[in-house]
Amino acid sequence: MQVTLKVMRYDPNKAAKPGWVSYQVEAEPMDRVLDLLHKVKYFQDGTLAFRRSCGHGICGSDAMLINGKNQLACKALVKDLTKKAGDTITVEPLRGLPVKKDLVVDMDPFFDAYRAVKPYLINDEPPPDRERLQSPEDRARFDASTKCILCAACTTSCPVFWVNGSYIGPAAIVQAHRFIFDSRDRGARERFQALAASTGVWRCRTAYNCTEACPREIPVTQAIEEVKRAILYDKF
């Protein structure tokens, strides 16, 4: 069947503002939006720019706004986005990050926030002979937050992040959650410095956009609330 792929395109060398461009694409119901983008890029317009790497929902490169919702282009199927042949699928770059070209956004602010929470194990205690053991229950405590692929779908769906971009964002908080609730980690206080600032977790208004946007089904808002509680119990 034929579908219309409507892409928000932007080339800073050619136009001052982004604009919609429509493409007629032959699609199967089980095609992914990524396949449609490939069809456009390979056969219709080679100048279309977008990021993708693995194409299987693991690398987190191809998060974009598909039919108004943050999704991975490699996980969004045509059959879920259209009702009949000729329907339109809209594709836009992620919101809240500067667009470099077409669907490619500048991820630097996102990774600045990621670095700010020190997303690695912090533990100065001398390591045991073999490894730092952990019970299955302790491992399960932060299991959900290990699933993050840093696609930025959550952070760029957050209305607070859209305002000025200085909010640390749900993705960074999920990464902090992954280590704060790790029984082997001792760096919670260091992470709280970035998380307890006025640009940190207290900006969260529990809009739940992040939880809905997450392609890995991480309960993001819950993780944020748990980090808030961790900071609260640390101080009182």
Add this chain to the structure above:
Amino acid sequence: MAVRARRYQEAKAQAGTNLELAWWVFMRVSGLVLVFLVLGHLYMSNILINAGKVEYTYIAERLSNTTWKIYDWAMLSLSLLHGMNGLRYVLDDWVRDPARRFWAKVVAYSLAVLVFFVGSMSLLNHDFSKGLSENTRLEQSEGTR
């Protein structure tokens, strides 16, 4: 390393204080306290007496008592602080331009200070017991019920 700050304001926002935590706790505690204060207020001015029959003497009788003055003043200050902090959240979330955000806050905070000042003055600097003799007080409270 923190999130990249481009302006002084941003760097200041990222400075490590627990002010936002304190506000967050205050919002929860004051919200809970206000629920009971306002329920008590509603009971006194709507159920204990028909709201249409509320007169100066009924209010003055209550406010001539220091306990009720403190009660009303707590309600005034908590609701103003709680409401203004909520408004601050809204302005921070929705006014993008830093200059406009600053002036919106200046106007909002000034109004809050004004309302708080006028409210406190009329509550604390007015002699509510004036003109209320023992007899009229009894008559009034009997008659209005």
